[in-house]
Amino acid sequence: MKRSIALGALATLLVVGALSWFLLTRQPISASSVQSPLLGKVAPAVSGAELGGGTFSLAAHRGDVVVVNFWSSWCEPCKQEAPNLSTFAWQQRAHKVFVIGVVFNDTVASAETFARYYGSLYPSVIDAQGAIAFHYGVTSPPTTFVINAKGIVAATLVGPTTVAQLTQVVNRVAQ
Amino acid sequence: MTLVWLGRISIYLACFAALGGIGAQVLTLRRGTPSRALLWSVVSLVGVASAFVVMEFAFVTHNFSLAYVAENNATFTPLLYSLTGVWSALEGSILLWSLVLGGLLSAVVVRYRREASDPVVVWATLVMFVVAAFFLLVMAGPADPFVHNPAHVLQGQGPNALLQDNILVAIHPPLLYTGFVGFTVPFAFAIAMLATGRVHERWPLEQRHWTVLAWGALSVGIVLGSWWSYQVLGWGGFWGWDPVENAALLPWLTATAYIHSVVVQDRRGLFRVWNLSLAVATFALTILGTFFTRSGVLQSVHAFASSTLGPVLISFFFVTVGLGVALIAWRGDALRTATGVEHPLSREGLFVANNIVFVGFAIVVLLGTVFPLLYQAINGVQVTVGTPYFAAIAGPAGIFLLALMAVAPVVPWRSVSGATTWSRIRTTAWVSLATTVVLLLAGVHHWPVLVAVFLAVAAAGAATRTLVGVVQAARQRGDLWSAWRAPSTAGMVVHLGVVLLAIGIVVSTSYTSRSEVTLASGQRTVVGGQTIGFGGFAQVSNALEHQTQLVVTVGGRTIRPAITTFNGRSSQSVGTPAIDSNLLRDVYVTFDAIGQNSSVSGAQVQTGVAAGSVVLGVTVEPLLAWLWIGGLFIGFGSALSMGRRRHRDEVGQ
Numbered sequence: 001m002k003r004s005i006a007l008g009a010l011a012t013l014l015v016v017g018a019l020s021w022f023l024l025t026r027q028p029i030s031a032s033s034v035q036s037p038l039l040g041k042v043a044p045a046v047s048g049a050e051l052g053g054g055t056f057s058l059a060a061h062r063g064d065v066v067v068v069n070f071w072s073s074w075c076e077p078c079k080q081e082a083p084n085l086s087t088f089a090w091q092q093r094a095h096k097v098f099v100i101g102v103v104f105n106d107t108v109a110s111a112e113t114f115a116r117y118y119g120s121l122y123p124s125v126i127d128a129q130g131a132i133a134f135h136y137g138v139t140s141p142p143t144t145f146v147i148n149a150k151g152i153v154a155a156t157l158v159g160p161t162t163v164a165q166l167t168q169v170v171n172r173v174a175q
Numbered sequence: 176m177t178l179v180w181l182g183r184i185s186i187y188l189a190c191f192a193a194l195g196g197i198g199a200q201v202l203t204l205r206r207g208t209p210s211r212a213l214l215w216s217v218v219s220l221v222g223v224a225s226a227f228v229v230m231e232f233a234f235v236t237h238n239f240s241l242a243y244v245a246e247n248n249a250t251f252t253p254l255l256y257s258l259t260g261v262w263s264a265l266e267g268s269i270l271l272w273s274l275v276l277g278g279l280l281s282a283v284v285v286r287y288r289r290e291a292s293d294p295v296v297v298w299a300t301l302v303m304f305v306v307a308a309f310f311l312l313v314m315a316g317p318a319d320p321f322v323h324n325p326a327h328v329l330q331g332q333g334p335n336a337l338l339q340d341n342i343l344v345a346i347h348p349p350l351l352y353t354g355f356v357g358f359t360v361p362f363a364f365a366i367a368m369l370a371t372g373r374v375h376e377r378w379p380l381e382q383r384h385w386t387v388l389a390w391g392a393l394s395v396g397i398v399l400g401s402w403w404s405y406q407v408l409g410w411g412g413f414w415g416w417d418p419v420e421n422a423a424l425l426p427w428l429t430a431t432a433y434i435h436s437v438v439v440q441d442r443r444g445l446f447r448v449w450n451l452s453l454a455v456a457t458f459a460l461t462i463l464g465t466f467f468t469r470s471g472v473l474q475s476v477h478a479f480a481s482s483t484l485g486p487v488l489i490s491f492f493f494v495t496v497g498l499g500v501a502l503i504a505w506r507g508d509a510l511r512t513a514t515g516v517e518h519p520l521s522r523e524g525l526f527v528a529n530n531i532v533f534v535g536f537a538i539v540v541l542l543g544t545v546f547p548l549l550y551q552a553i554n555g556v557q558v559t560v561g562t563p564y565f566a567a568i569a570g571p572a573g574i575f576l577l578a579l580m581a582v583a584p585v586v587p588w589r590s591v592s593g594a595t596t597w598s599r600i601r602t603t604a605w606v607s608l609a610t611t612v613v614l615l616l617a618g619v620h621h622w623p624v625l626v627a628v629f630l631a632v633a634a635a636g637a638a639t640r641t642l643v644g645v646v647q648a649a650r651q652r653g654d655l656w657s658a659w660r661a662p663s664t665a666g667m668v669v670h671l672g673v674v675l676l677a678i679g680i681v682v683s684t685s686y687t688s689r690s691e692v693t694l695a696s697g698q699r700t701v702v703g704g705q706t707i708g709f710g711g712f713a714q715v716s717n718a719l720e721h722q723t724q725l726v727v728t729v730g731g732r733t734i735r736p737a738i739t740t741f742n743g744r745s746s747q748s749v750g751t752p753a754i755d756s757n758l759l760r761d762v763y764v765t766f767d768a769i770g771q772n773s774s775v776s777g778a779q780v781q782t783g784v785a786a787g788s789v790v791l792g793v794t795v796e797p798l799l800a801w802l803w804i805g806g807l808f809i810g811f812g813s814a815l816s817m818g819r820r821r822h823r824d825e826v827g828q
Contacts, residue, residue, distance in 0.1 A: 009504035020493040076559050116409045116750045
């Protein structure tokens with residue numbers, strides 16, 4: 001009897017210790033920054049009808065830092081990053097930083113449901129023919145481009161990004 | 176600038192008082208000096224309450240010299256959402272958390288003021304002072320709510336749109352925090368009992384009392400959270416196994432296990448070490464849950480705030496568990512009883528089964544929540560664990576728990592007599608069977624629904640049988656009102672609530688019908704047995720938002736699903752669903768799209784739909800309202816337990 005409690009306690013401590021250590025060493029999930037051929041080049045056009053009405057044109061945002069996020073409603077990592085993009089768009093909306101989604105390989109109805117479910121706080125352009133994704137060389141969502149105030153592609157992030165990462169990248173680009 | 180320092184000084188005062196309380200309690204333990212806990216706890220409460228009032232004042236007066244106010248409030252934010260804005264992000268949440276904890280600490284000190292020098296009370300308040308000091312120090316350092324904002328802000332950013340859309344933001348978070356923070360008290364008593372080695376007196380019952388209080392608040396908080404997301408998010412669901420939902424569910428599961436197994440300790444003296452472990456685990460899980468919510472390590476729809484608090488919280492979690500486990504290892508053997516459960520089908524045997532299910536389910540939920548991180552660490556690939564995983568376990572666990580609820584309340588303690596048990600459940604068994612046969616004849620062939628209804632009716636029968644017995648006993652005493660305070664009343668009312676909740680969940684999820692209909696103005700159609708009509712558009716504007724509403728009739732009643740554009744952010748709009756609810760079914764209508772050549776701000780235009788027509792999403796969910804009614808019963812039952820009389824043969828030395 002005596003040993004069972006001591007052993008149980010030791011085992012619990014080990015498991016909880018391992019769990020704590022594991023969680024302690026986790027970084028907030030973020031995408032990896034990659035060297036895409038577009039870096040330093042003028043950003044290809046992003047324009048068209050938005051989900052839920054309205055139209056968007058990247059050219060009209062010269063002077064802003066623009067975060068272009070390619071997504072699809074069927075993509076699991078996109079679901080993870082959607083709330084982050086909303087939070088980021090919300091935080092930055094007074095700072096000449098603009099977040100635009102580009103939804104491709106998708107139906108308008110499910111994209112609309114996705115945006116509504118995640119309470120998206122940024123607009124998204126419907127890339128019905130996949131032309132925008134083609135010009136950006138995006139094959140799998142989510143991929144995010146950060147475009148500086150001069151309209152030059154300054155960073156490419158592959159995978160789901162976070163508020164912290166976007167803030168860091170945008171601060172670097174804005175300088 | 177004044178507010179910055181008023182707030183900070185209040186926090187420092189509270190911090191100082193909490194540390195003073197720690198010192199005073201240690202002195203009382205070592206030298207036997209009279210306890211000064213009352214003084215220190217009240218000063219600490221005054222400090223944190225002043226800080227809270229300062230913050231509320233800054234929000235209501237839109238004082239943007241505080242960075243936190245500038246980030247979470249705007250000049251056009253209405254009074255209610257200014258008041259609730261205080262807890263719409265991390266720093267304010269910790270402020271609210273500390274306020275509730277300060278209140279509870281003072282309540283504990285006041286309640287046991289006559290035994291203030293009893294080592295159990297001294298230890299328990301000492302632990303609470305330490306926990307309070309931890310959160311106050313967090314506010315004095317890494318999560319300072321009173322950071323000065325040097326910029327001249329004209330309008331402010333306003334709270335997150337999802338946090339200014341529904342009045343439940345005023346109720347759901349405070350209740351959830353009360354539940355989370357409330358588990359500090361049973362944890363403190365667990366440490367106190369371990370440190371003093373005194374588990375045989377009335378303290379376990381006192382501990383249960385506080386646990387039920389916190390449990391009731393958490394239960395109602397969770398149900399209200401589901402109700403909120405059901406009303407706001409527009410997909411007609413109420414639970415998504417999101418990491419933050421799981422974070423609230425984990426301590427709820429272990430606390431539920433504890434509330435049941437401590438009864439066995441009262442009646443039979445068993446499970447002492449186990450109960451203490453559950454109290455420690457429940458508190459530790461509230462800290463782990465806060466880590467999940469606030470660290471940004473896990474992704475969720477509740478990503479309202481992520482911060483650098485992760486390492487601090489996870490270290491506190493480890494210290495908490497380490498302390499509890501070390502004390503249990505040191506003291507455990509002395510607390511054990513020689514006897515055990517005599518028969519697996521006795522009342523105490525069924526309580527063991529209950530505990531296995533609750534704790535097992537908690538482990539499954541914890542694994543599912545952490546698994547994406549483990550998987551990514553090993554394979555470098557991100558995965559999500561979705562509803563199918565959790566539902567595969569939740570279904571069978573729920574069915575098993577309903578079965579236990581049907582039998583356990585009527586099974587005798589210690590021994591088992593098949594004849595006695597059968598005589599007690601015979602009537603309800605036949606009623607359940609009859610109900611199930613009627614449903615079968617009425618065309619219900621979905622077997623999970625049939626099994627769930629059979630067991631739910633039996634569980635309701637067992638609870639009702641107990642309640643009838645209580646009322647009869649009270650009538651014999653000539654004091655019918657005393658039935659409210661009888662030991663079993665509160666628990667059985669909660670059981671009835673759980674039965675209603677279970678029926679609501681099982682039937683609504685099994686028979687949901689979703690469809691989209693296209694209607695021109697003045698047209699009507701029948702969907703899922705409901706007549707839906709479209710009567711035209713209406714525009715509604717106020718300082719906060721602009722809505723394009725659709726006048727939709729369900730049967731004879733009018734509801735108004737809308738597309739809402741909030742002020743203070745980019746032109747993006749959100750759908751606002753409308754619900755026609757009655758006891759039999761909910762009709763949940765969303766404004767999905769409009770026809771060509773129409774222009775409604777924010778609405779999606781669908782080709783192939785005539786101008787002036789709209790596309791409505793219609794979801795019909797039968798018996799869904801019973802989920803919320805069940806939640807009401809659970810809250811009512813928990814409140815009843817506050818006035819609970821002790822059982823005649825509950826231990827008391």
